[in-house]
Amino acid sequence: MVRKLMAGLSVAAVLGLAACGGSSGGSGSVLKYPGGGSASAGKTxxxxxxGCSACHTVAGTSAAGQIGPDLSHVGSALTPDQIYTQISDPKPRPAPYATPPRQGVAMPQNSLTTQQRADLTAWLSTLK
Ligand code: HEC
Incomplete structure (x- = not known):
């Protein structure tokens, strides 16, 4: 399957992260950011x-939501793969996704396209 080839190709890229792994992933597998995102489209x-700004704050923008984590520096905290994973398969995750959210509210599923998820990832990755 193609996926197997892709996994092989990306091994070098994720070695740094995998080195400190070891615990059983279970539901914690990280998807691969496909690239090709437009940061300006993602911001818009x-x-x-x-609807992201209803829950998230990003300093210097109109986003001032107080329900989810502040994403003002998410590009420093998470890799593009991790950001893409959270957008594509939202759920509470262990560190490094662990910026404490408000109690009792999880990020909802969405029906965004792969391109839209890539656009959002491209923009959020610039937030250092
Ligand atoms: C209903 C509120 C809500 C909405 C809407 C929402 N999120 Fe979230 N988001 C959360 C919560 C809560 C978390 C923390 C993880 C969890 O508990 O689900 C989170 C986590 C994240 C994270 C990981 C942050 C970290 O530090 O771990 C990213 C990235 C993110 N959201 C992006 C988005 C994007 C992009 C959208 C719009 C498509 C969006 N969120 C819409 C509530 C929301």
Missing amino acids: LFLGAG
Whole structure:
């Protein structure tokens, strides 16, 4: 399967992360950011139709949500793969996704396209 080849190709890229892994992943597998995202499209989506700003704050923008983690520096905390994973398969995750969210509210599933998820990832990755 193609996926197997891809996994092989990305091994070198994730070695640094895998080195400190070891615990059984279970539901914690990280998806691969496919690339090709447009940061400007992602910003527009985040602040508008995506609805992300209802829950998340990003300093210097109109996003001031107080329900989920502050994403002002998410590009320093998470890799693009981790950001893409959270957007594609939202759920509470262990560190390094562990910026404490408000109690009792989980990030909802969404029906965004792969391109939209890539756009959001491209923008959020710039937030250092
Ligand atoms: C209903 C509130 C809500 C909405 C809407 C929402 N999120 Fe979240 N988000 C959360 C919560 C809560 C978390 C923490 C993980 C969890 O408990 O689910 C989170 C986590 C994240 C994280 C990981 C942050 C970290 O430090 O671990 C990213 C990235 C993220 N959200 C991006 C988005 C994007 C992009 C959108 C729009 C498509 C979005 N979120 C919409 C509530 C929300």
